[in-house]
Amino acid sequence: xxxxxxxxxxxxxxxxxxxxxxxxxxxxxxxxxxxxxxxxxxxxxxxxxxxxxxxxxxxxxxxxxxxxxxxxxxxxxxxxxxxxxxxxxxxxxxxxxxxxxxxxxxxxxxxxxxxxxxxxxxxxxxxxxxxxxxxxxxxxxxxxxxxxxxxxxxxxxxxxxxxxxxxxxxxxxxxxxxxxxxxxxxxxxxxxxxxxxxxxxxxxxxxxxxxxxxxxxxxxxxxxxxxxxxxxxxxxxxxxxxxxxxxxxxxxxxxxxxxxxxxxxxxxxxxxxxxxxxxxxxxxxxxxxxxxxxxxxxxxxxxxxxxxxxxxxxxx
Amino acid sequence: xxxxxxxxxxxxxxxxxxxxxxxxxxxxxxxxxxxxxxxxxxxxxxxxxxxxxxxxxxxxxxxxxxxxxxxxxxxxxxxxxxxxxxxxxxxxxxxxxxxxxxxxxxxxxxxxxxxxxxxxxxxxxxxxxxxxxxxxxxxxxxxxxxxxxxxxxxxxxxxxxxxxxxxxxxxxxxxxxxxxxxxxxxxxxxxxxxxxxxxxxxxxxxxxxxxxxxxxxxxxxxxxxxxxxxxxxxxxxxxxxxxxxxxxxxxxxxxxxxxxxxxxxxxxxxxxxxxxxxxxxxxxxxxxxxxxxxxxxxxxxxxxxxxxxxxxxxxx
Numbered sequence: 324x325x326x327x328x329x330x331x332x333x334x335x336x337x338x339x340x341x342x343x344x345x346x347x348x349x350x351x352x353x354x355x356x357x358x359x360x361x362x363x364x365x366x367x368x369x370x371x372x373x374x375x376x377x378x379x380x381x382x383x384x385x386x387x388x389x390x391x392x393x394x395x396x397x398x399x400x401x402x403x404x405x406x407x408x409x410x411x412x413x414x415x416x417x418x419x420x421x422x423x424x425x426x427x428x429x430x431x432x433x434x435x436x437x438x439x440x441x442x443x444x445x446x447x448x449x450x451x452x453x454x455x456x457x458x459x460x461x462x463x464x465x466x467x468x469x470x471x472x473x474x475x476x477x478x479x480x481x482x483x484x485x486x487x488x489x490x491x492x493x494x495x496x497x498x499x500x501x502x503x504x505x506x507x508x509x510x511x512x513x514x515x516x517x518x519x520x521x522x523x524x525x526x527x528x529x530x531x532x533x534x535x536x537x538x539x540x541x542x543x544x545x546x547x548x549x550x551x552x553x554x555x556x557x558x559x560x561x562x563x564x565x566x567x568x569x570x571x572x573x574x575x576x577x578x579x580x581x582x583x584x585x586x587x588x589x590x591x592x593x594x595x596x597x598x599x600x601x602x603x604x605x606x607x608x609x610x611x612x613x614x615x616x617x618x619x620x621x622x623x624x625x626x627x628x629x630x631x632x633x634x635x636x637x638x639x
Numbered sequence: 640x641x642x643x644x645x646x647x648x649x650x651x652x653x654x655x656x657x658x659x660x661x662x663x664x665x666x667x668x669x670x671x672x673x674x675x676x677x678x679x680x681x682x683x684x685x686x687x688x689x690x691x692x693x694x695x696x697x698x699x700x701x702x703x704x705x706x707x708x709x710x711x712x713x714x715x716x717x718x719x720x721x722x723x724x725x726x727x728x729x730x731x732x733x734x735x736x737x738x739x740x741x742x743x744x745x746x747x748x749x750x751x752x753x754x755x756x757x758x759x760x761x762x763x764x765x766x767x768x769x770x771x772x773x774x775x776x777x778x779x780x781x782x783x784x785x786x787x788x789x790x791x792x793x794x795x796x797x798x799x800x801x802x803x804x805x806x807x808x809x810x811x812x813x814x815x816x817x818x819x820x821x822x823x824x825x826x827x828x829x830x831x832x833x834x835x836x837x838x839x840x841x842x843x844x845x846x847x848x849x850x851x852x853x854x855x856x857x858x859x860x861x862x863x864x865x866x867x868x869x870x871x872x873x874x875x876x877x878x879x880x881x882x883x884x885x886x887x888x889x890x891x892x893x894x895x896x897x898x899x900x901x902x903x904x905x906x907x908x909x910x911x912x913x914x915x916x917x918x919x920x921x922x923x924x925x926x927x928x929x930x931x932x933x934x935x936x937x938x939x940x941x942x943x944x945x946x947x948x949x950x951x952x953x954x955x
Contacts, residue, residue: 350849483853483869491856491865522838528874531844532851533666537799539852540807543859552805558844 333440334363337433337634338477339418340425341503342469342589345556346535350482352425352473352589353495354631355503360426361415362393362433363639366441371409372397379416382509385461388412392462393430396454397438400446410438419623421509423589428470431458432634436475440636449488451475456485463512463590470589477633479542495630496545498600499583503627504573504611505593506620510566515590518566523558531558547583547599554584554597567592569618576614580607597629649756650679653749653950654793655734656741657819658785658905661872662851668741668785668905669795669811670947671819676742677731678709678749679955682757687725688713695732698825701777704728708778709746712770713754716762726754735939737825739905744786747774748950752791756952765804767791772801779828779906786905793949795858811946812861814916815899819943820889820927821909822936826882831906834882839874847874863899863915870900870913883908885934892930896923913945 338359344351367373372388388394393414401409412434418426432455439446446454452468452475460466472480472490483489523531537553540546564570567587573594577585582596598607608624615622654675660667683689688704704710709730717725728750734742748771755762762770768784768791776782784798788806799805839847853869856862880886883903889910893901898912914923924940931938 347848347852349845350852481849481852481856483849483865489853489868491853493856519841521841523841523844525835525837525839528839528844528847529665532663532848533797533799535848536663536666536797536851536855537805537807539855540797540809540859543856549799549807553799 330441332363332365332639333437334361334637334639335433335436335440335634336361336637337429337436337474338631339429340470340473341501341595342425343556343559343587345554345560345584345586346531346538347469347481348559349467349469351479352469353479353501353629354473354477354633355424355501355625356627356631358417358424358625360417360429360433361637362430362437363413364397364434364437364441365411367409367411369409370401370406372401373409373411375411375413377414377416380420382420390461392427392458393434394458395461396431396435396457399457400435400438400454410441419505421511422505423510423587423591423593424503424505425470425474425589427462428455428459428474431455432471432474434458436634436636448475452488452490463516465516473631474634478630481539493539493542496542496547496550499547499550499597499629500604501627501629502596502598502604502608502611503588503593503625504608504615504622505624506567506615506622508592508620510591512590515563515566519559519562527557531556550597551583554586556586560586563587563591567594568620569615570594572617573611573614576610577607580610582607646756648679648681648955649753650677650953650955651749651752651756651950652677652953653745653752653790654947655745656786656789657817657911658741659872659875659903661870661876661900661902662847662854663785663797664875665783665785666798667795667851668789669817669945670789670793670949671740671817671941672943672947674733674740674941676733676745676749677953678746678753679729679731680713680750680753680757681727683725683727685725686717686722688717689725689727691727691729693730693732696736698736706777708743708774709750710774711777712747712751712773715773716751716754716770726757735821737827738821739826739903739907739909740819740821741786741790741905743778744771744775744790747771748787748790750774752950752952764791768804768806779832781832789947790950794946797855809855809858812858812863812866815863815866815913815945816920817943817945818912818914818920818924818927819904819909819941820924820931820938821940822883822931822938824908824936826907828906831879831882835875835878843873847872866913867899870902872902876902879903879907883910884936885931886910888933889927889930892926893923896926898923
């Protein structure tokens with residue numbers, strides 16, 4: 324039981340997430356189990372944000388609170404609400420940086436969830452979404468909520484609109500699970516967005532809309548075959564695949580090992596694969612890791628549901 | 640009860656349909672009540688198709704069976720199956736030509752449903768879809784199944800793929816109904832396709848995918864507010880609106896009269912509007928007809944469910 328009246332310090336955990344999910348560029352995402360970032364926020368006397376420590380990051384992250392993904396939303400919160408107190412922030416990264424696993428979203432969400440617990444009244448969900456988006460925008464150069472939404476709500480989510488926030492939970496067929504494979508390289512989100520053409524060919528637009536529609540219908544009807552037929556990205560993946568050495572081989576290995584679908588997690592370089600109950604996730608992930616090895620990339624793998632918990636307060 | 644063994648003649652009714660449905664260009668469609676085409680097919684001795692009569696058409700339709708939308712699929716059927724008999728065909732048009740109400744799809748579907756009843760074994764549904772598509776392609780210059788699918792299956796449908804056919808029924812929230820207004824002018828489907836750009840801007844692509852996903856989710860959860868927020872076409876409608884005099888005024892009138900959504904039916908010029916149970920369809924359609932009158936266009940209106948019956952055999 325966490326008592327939230329007069330709280331001076333709170334710690335929140337926010338899960339890693341897979342954005343885009345092949346057919347929902349910038350709008351679909353799902354939360355992973357276990358892996359995530361933690362942020363501890365302590366009330367301070369002056370209305371400002373200070374970053375006390377950043378742990379677990381293997382590259383230097385911005386120490387200016389208005390430029391750090393975890394704290395940019397808090398800076399805005401203090402200004403918007405004219406708070407007479409501030410926040411001291413400690414960030415514990417559990418998600419590899421530049422992995423495409425929603426690390427910036429997780430830091431932003433964990434910070435706002437923790438800070439919200441220190442307010443007289445907790446922020447309503449749409450406000451938490453909006454402040455977390457500010458942090459995400461600092462990281463990627465553009466606000467997009469496909470990682471923020473599942474991080475805040477858990478499970479699989481659709482962001483129909485960011486302003487005003489319109490986020491819809493999509494039911495996850497219970498027998499579907501996920502393998503996530505993270506090769507030891509980094510892709511900056513800005514780079515990954517920079518390779519995208521400004522336009523989509525009409526035929527690809529039609530195919531992708533039919534795939535996202537089939538995917539959503541498959542989730543609501545628990546139709547795994549329909550989901551498998553629909554989970555194909557004909558728009559974004561072909562433009563980004565070249566950024567990930569071995570992409571084609573890893574995806575091929577995933578399908579050969581029985582994956583329902585396999586595509587880039589967020590901006591990459593991680594790949595996710597969905598699979599049914601007849602597939603051993605250890606065999607699936609081993610096949611994908613092995614394929615990365617053929618291009619001399621080491622890779623880590625996680626097995627997870629596609630129904631990870633929402634960000635939540637935890638004991639420090 | 641219709642006995643289909645040794646049948647020498649069959650008549651099928653196929654409903655008018657609304658294609659595109661704002662957010663599903665070339666993939667979504669729904670069937671209307673009551674209005675539709677009828678086609679009567681009689682077995683003939685020689686393996687060829689003859690058009691005996693075309694009734695109810697106010698412009699000349701092709702009399703060459705391989706160029707007529709109702710019969711082109713039958714010509715192919717005879718060739719594919721090496722039939723030793725043929726079909727004499729009478730077409731009774733009930734759907735105004737060039738209205739955007741799926742008239743060519745209805746003729747093609749009615750013909751194949753009637754002809755199928757004359758075969759030793761009726762054609763399976765995917766084959767009926769494929770042969771009806773051949774007729775539709777003759778009419779519009781390109782095969783697309785958004786009218787064929789609801790015409791064959793009834794209700795609201797998604798065509799995820801045409802080849803192989805992958806058609807999904809989408810549940811229709813029972814309290815939603817439709818008004819369809821047909822101004823007295825014609826737009827050729829080829830013209831209406833010709834104005835479309837070859838590419839879609841990425842931002843519009845993202846918005847439209849989020850709208851179709853929200854629309855499908857809203858249909859499955861019977862969430863009328865979500866459907867209303869989602870039923871917005873930011874890709875196709877802006878490119879075609881200028882083909883329909885008074886479009887902006889009619890759409891504005893529909894929203895002012897309480898429509899959940901209002902957009903172009905298929906290739907136009909008809910407009911459809913969805914509405915909830917709190918709206919009087921007579922008032923809604925009157926508002927739309929009145930708006931067309933401001934640009935000196937007479938218009939007819941229909942009130943319908945969005946859950947019209949599938950094409951079916953009828954008494955002559």
